[in-house]
Amino acid sequence: MTSQVVLQAIISGILMGLIYALIAAGLSLIFGLMEIVNFAHGDHLMVSMFSAFWFWMLFGIDPIYSIPLTILVMATLGVATHYFIIRKILNSTMLVQICATFGLAVAIRALAQFFFTPDFRTIKNPIIQGKFEISGIFIGQPQLYASLVCLIAFILLYLFVTKTETGTALQATAQDRQAAEILGIPSNKMFALGWAIGLSCVAVAGSMLSNFYYVFPDVGVNFSLFAFVAVALGGFGSITGSLIAGIIIGIVESVGGLLIDPSFKLLYVFAVYLFVVIVRPQGIFGRY
Amino acid sequence: MINNISAKLLEAKNEPLWYFNKNSLIIIGVIVLSLLLFPFASPSKFAIHLMMMIFMHAVMAQSWNVLAGFSGQISLGHAIFYGIGAYATAYFYVKLHITPWIGILIGIGISGFVAMLIGIPILRLKGHYFAIATLLIGISFQVVFQRWPEVGSSSGLWIPINRDSPWTSMQFHKSKVAYYYISLIFFIGTFFLVWLLNRSKLGYRLRAIRDQSDAASSLGIHVSKYKIIAFVISAMIMAPMGSIYAQYVLIVDPNNAFNVDISILVLLISVMGGVGNIWGPIIGAVILIPISEFSRIYFGGTGHSIDLIVYGVLIIIICIFRPAGIVSLIPRSFREREKAK
Numbered sequence: 358m359t360s361q362v363v364l365q366a367i368i369s370g371i372l373m374g375l376i377y378a379l380i381a382a383g384l385s386l387i388f389g390l391m392e393i394v395n396f397a398h399g400d401h402l403m404v405s406m407f408s409a410f411w412f413w414m415l416f417g418i419d420p421i422y423s424i425p426l427t428i429l430v431m432a433t434l435g436v437a438t439h440y441f442i443i444r445k446i447l448n449s450t451m452l453v454q455i456c457a458t459f460g461l462a463v464a465i466r467a468l469a470q471f472f473f474t475p476d477f478r479t480i481k482n483p484i485i486q487g488k489f490e491i492s493g494i495f496i497g498q499p500q501l502y503a504s505l506v507c508l509i510a511f512i513l514l515y516l517f518v519t520k521t522e523t524g525t526a527l528q529a530t531a532q533d534r535q536a537a538e539i540l541g542i543p544s545n546k547m548f549a550l551g552w553a554i555g556l557s558c559v560a561v562a563g564s565m566l567s568n569f570y571y572v573f574p575d576v577g578v579n580f581s582l583f584a585f586v587a588v589a590l591g592g593f594g595s596i597t598g599s600l601i602a603g604i605i606i607g608i609v610e611s612v613g614g615l616l617i618d619p620s621f622k623l624l625y626v627f628a629v630y631l632f633v634v635i636v637r638p639q640g641i642f643g644r645y
Numbered sequence: 646m647i648n649n650i651s652a653k654l655l656e657a658k659n660e661p662l663w664y665f666n667k668n669s670l671i672i673i674g675v676i677v678l679s680l681l682l683f684p685f686a687s688p689s690k691f692a693i694h695l696m697m698m699i700f701m702h703a704v705m706a707q708s709w710n711v712l713a714g715f716s717g718q719i720s721l722g723h724a725i726f727y728g729i730g731a732y733a734t735a736y737f738y739v740k741l742h743i744t745p746w747i748g749i750l751i752g753i754g755i756s757g758f759v760a761m762l763i764g765i766p767i768l769r770l771k772g773h774y775f776a777i778a779t780l781l782i783g784i785s786f787q788v789v790f791q792r793w794p795e796v797g798s799s800s801g802l803w804i805p806i807n808r809d810s811p812w813t814s815m816q817f818h819k820s821k822v823a824y825y826y827i828s829l830i831f832f833i834g835t836f837f838l839v840w841l842l843n844r845s846k847l848g849y850r851l852r853a854i855r856d857q858s859d860a861a862s863s864l865g866i867h868v869s870k871y872k873i874i875a876f877v878i879s880a881m882i883m884a885p886m887g888s889i890y891a892q893y894v895l896i897v898d899p900n901n902a903f904n905v906d907i908s909i910l911v912l913l914i915s916v917m918g919g920v921g922n923i924w925g926p927i928i929g930a931v932i933l934i935p936i937s938e939f940s941r942i943y944f945g946g947t948g949h950s951i952d953l954i955v956y957g958v959l960i961i962i963i964c965i966f967r968p969a970g971i972v973s974l975i976p977r978s979f980r981e982r983e984k985a986k
Contacts, residue, residue: 394773394776394777442961442964442965445965446964446965446968449964449968450968451719451772451773452713452719452916452920453916453964453968454964455719455773455776456912456913456916456960456963456964457960457961457964457965459909459912459913459960460913460956460957460958460959460960460961460964461957461961462957463909463913463953463956463957463960464953464954464956464957464958464961465957466953467950467951467952467953467954467956467957468950468954470950470953471950471951471954578905582780582781582784585777585780585781586777586781589774589777593773620788620792621788621792623784623785623788624785624788624789627781627782627784627785630777630778630781631766631767631778631781631782634767634770634774634778635766635767635769635770638770638771638774
């Protein structure tokens, strides 16, 4: 085993990690805002991948161009989710909140299986395809562009949350709902906005994934598990935390798969989660 | 608050363990008797199968309910113990020719032990952290069993058919009624056990921990020890269901035995019926299991997702409108005595 192979694994890990990071950022944003873990997050990712797939299949729009449309679809879905379900369980116990988002996950996945069948689909001949080589290290174009787009989306998200007035209002609501309301920030609208943004992150990640990943109803399961790990690792509610955690997970997955045994890839990531929550329950960048 | 809890603990001392409300005794007696006599009414094979599935899922949901109702911890990995039960009977029968009856006991033992090993580090975690940890550990079990040659890797273990000695091999090929009675016995046994636990001192202590763990700890209750006890009991209730199902279908494979869907299903059944209430899992199973069994008949292969659509939507509706479960619709006077106080 040469160092080149390891380097190859690290680079592929970082590229995937940036995608995980964006998915996790959406989850983390929603959790930070209202302390609800969206257990349907992976299934929302699946919906966004199918959205990109159908825009390509029916209208011939390449996934890279359909990103704004998919964002629109997912943001609408997010606002609807908040309006019809989340809004009503905000003050319920944690168990009820878990069950409601789990029920949503089960329903979305089953609907996808019912309407789209469990077949694996791919987008044929997307604009971004192929791979290139830099001194013996192969980089897939779709992976590279996916990670770049995710990184850009991530930076935009970060700038939005920290620099704009609406973003600061979001942060205020996350810190103290009542105090924010006294200052005239409508928390209900902020929550809806949080869901819209959270699922928009997923929309970007899903569109880019659909370039090189199979699209099928169960596709979101592993991504959502990695997102949970990333969020716990980075600290629930910390957006920068989820970037670093996402990259760590990507590297652990691909280097662990290379050095030990690729069939146990999932377990290395899970081991990282268990290690972190047992040793440092608030995560690396967690507030509490 | 502390007064409240110490009052409850005192109450536990004074209240007789064998308290029976006359009306509820009659109702329970009639139900048990009719369940015992049910196979004599020459029901169809499907009816027997359906009843069996209801019993088994009620027990599985009750197992989950013991953990959630008594310790407040939400497990998303209960399939671990189902799978261990299934693998224990199959493995010891296939490889070592030990009768499944003893295999069930071995499965219960291993499950309890594994629950202790898992519980010691992770029961300290709170809320979402615990739920996600159990979800990940549950999937890890599946991944490991898929790649473990000793237990048949991903193709699993086939239990050889034995027509000569149905009782020692726990295989009944002529009629499924025997399986009905086995699951019925576990069903009644489990509910009796949980009912006893509910009124025992242990049960009161566990509830004190769930409601006010700091106050309970200040009264000298060892919080983490009792949480582990609840987890172990819960795991031991779950394991035999895996064993029975393995004997019923005569094959154990990691994709079914450690399926995350089992973990989620037991949670949905409990929440549907009512968490922390002994009757919740029965009500939940009676409502949800027929949906999946009937949809499998009427819609064939695609039925698998139709029942899940209905499940998901039902659960969301319950969470929004009746977070305390269907059991909260029953008039208070009926459930007063059995309510988890």
